[in-house]
Amino acid sequence: MKRDIASLDQTFDLLVIGGGIYGAWTAYDAALRGLRVALVEKSDWASGTSSASTKLIHGGLRYLEHRDFNLVRVSLDERRRLSELGPHRVRPLRFVLPVYKGARVGPVRLGLGLWLYDLLSGRNQPVPRHSSLSRARVAEELPFLRRDGLRQAFTYGDCQTDDARFTLEIVDGACRAGVVAINHAEVREILTTRERASGAAVRDRLGADTIDVQASVIVNTAGPWAPNLGQEHCTDLRLVKGAHLVMPTLHTSDAVLLMTPDEQRVFFMIPWYGRTLVGTTDTDFSGNPDNVSVTETDVEYLLDSANKFLEVPCWSDQDICGRFAGIRALQNENERAPSDVTREWKLVHSSNGVLTSTGGKLTSARRDASFIVDRVMAVLGKHSSERPTESEPFPWAPRNFEAWFAESIKRGVSLGMDEELATNLSLRYGKEVTTVHEIVEGDRSLADRIVSSLAFCKAEWVRGARDEMTMTLSDLTTRRVPLSVLTPLSRQILEEAADLVGNILGWDEERRRAEVGTVLRPRS
């Protein structure tokens, strides 16, 4: 992945604005159908909502309560497809759903809901169907859960991913398919010719230039920023914030789904890279999406919710390892509570021709993007009967996954990595893991973990800077290797990272210091 801003200076069939998961899939799909495509992202790939999700590829059990059956069925179908096309990226995860005395939803209704979830899943799913666990088994398998009032539990399957890496992999696929993809490039204005959108003024945020990009069709996948591009209908979005806390490990590979203390909402405790994600909140958001943050009220709410279900020890704010918040740009249903607003996706066609994507999910983005490209092809008057991403393996998907996986772990271990690290690398990089192995072959010390409790190594920094369009230290430590999401990073670690990647990216001393300062600046 190489950033070459000058290559924007040409006429494209399609300009995609926003490099979250919707923009990535749209650009990739369009390029596979033979279009000349540009994709621009004002910050970094997946720096918006697409790195702040709960990281589930799921049908959304809770949407059954809202009778969003179509959304659940379609999402479950996508869960199956994505785990087939990208088995390294979309991994099965067992959920435990404990039932406590006096709960609003009792075991009979829960059992029925799970039966329906299985039914809507259809065949060939990557996860087993639901089953039940006795109180004693729950106590044995999940000893951290409160036993007082516990009646039994259910288990069911869904899938998990790394949302930022997922997006990056699709952007890489897009680049390989010929897309001109530029991060840190912001659309400042849609250009029009005879009242039809004909391009956009794109500012290079790493330089000073503004380039007028010409395109026959423009797709706005700017998520919660979509209304800033001035399209009619977009102002009618409902912005809903969701916050997560990153907490210490609970020493389980299971996720837990629980009801909040007021019994109105569900929340999750999910293992992720050796930590536990606790989330999410659902609150209306007004203001600039650039400034979204986890507030003290969010922290209190999430810790209270989790602690209600923990046996020992209870968590305090001293235990928080990290935090992040994102914004859903949903269809406006003012009469509903934020958590009840539909997650259905919609494409809005403005009178100047711009197509704007609203709502949706990480899980269904591939499918929704294929509808966007269908529409783009129709506008361009081009014939297209196929949707290539329906059957195209993920860009980094290895062939014969199980055999490859075992071999890849063995190779990592033979290079001096511990098994957890070798496993993580295989899943994070897919078949591209050979590039990380090669880096380690050149310098064995790069197999060292960066932080001893987390399975990431220094060779990943090198790969990030060399091959993954890393432009800032924050790109590297937040999304290429999500360490600063999982733990506060010391100045010493950041300086080491800045030196390692600075040598590759040609940063002078002043730039290195500035990059470290930016990451160290206190964040919410």
Ligand SMILES: Cc1cc2nc3c(=O)[nH]c(=O)nc-3n(C[C@H](O)[C@H](O)[C@H](O)COP(=O)(O)OP(=O)(O)OC[C@H]3O[C@@H](n4cnc5c(N)ncnc54)[C@H](O)[C@@H]3O)c2cc1C
């Ligand atoms: C708390 C939370 C939890 C979630 N959990 C899940 C989950 O577990 N599973 C699931 O399936 N879905 C989940 N979702 C939904 C999912 O994350 C979103 O649907 C998805 O990430 C939206 O992607 P997007 O590409 O539309 O938006 P974004 O990821 O926000 O991308 C928009 C991009 O546009 C860029 N941009 C904005 N303006 C400009 C401009 N002028 N020029 C250039 N670029 C611009 C932004 O920088 C941003 O990167 C969750 C959402 C939230 C908020």
